Amino acid sequence: MTFDVIDYIAECFAEGGLPARITGKFVVLRNGEHRVAVFAPRELAVYHANIVERFLAGRGIAGRYNPRGDAFRPATDAWHIEGGGLWDWDRAGGLVEIYGRSRSYGSVELDLLAADLRETGAFDGATVVARR
Secondary structure (H helix, E strand, C coil): CEEEEEECHHHHHCCCCCCCEEEEEEEEEEECCEEEEEEEECCCCCCHHHHHHHHHHCCCCCEEECCCCCCEEECCCCCEEEEEEEEEEECCCCEEEEECCECCCECCCHHHHHHHHHHHCCHHHCEEEECC
């Protein structure tokens, strides 16, 4: 299975540079044997659904929000949303903590995701840990 990391961090802070501490939400999606962890700063994602919509729209995939507007479902069965959570990146300390769960999509196996993120060198090679 392949694993990729996408983040919308630079889009959010492009003009002012990255702050020393960034927090946000993430979701993990799967398309067959391809898994993707997508991270967005809290400034871009009120709900995990906002991340799902942005990610899928970037691939030309439509979908729709539920009536409450807190869950976005793809119009195709090709993409499955595994779950989501929260993250906190202390850039000065070189530490990323992933934790929690998405109310709309559920949780993911945080220890496995942390290991995958460390292996990819995501977050400029910061140490990634699962917070309990």
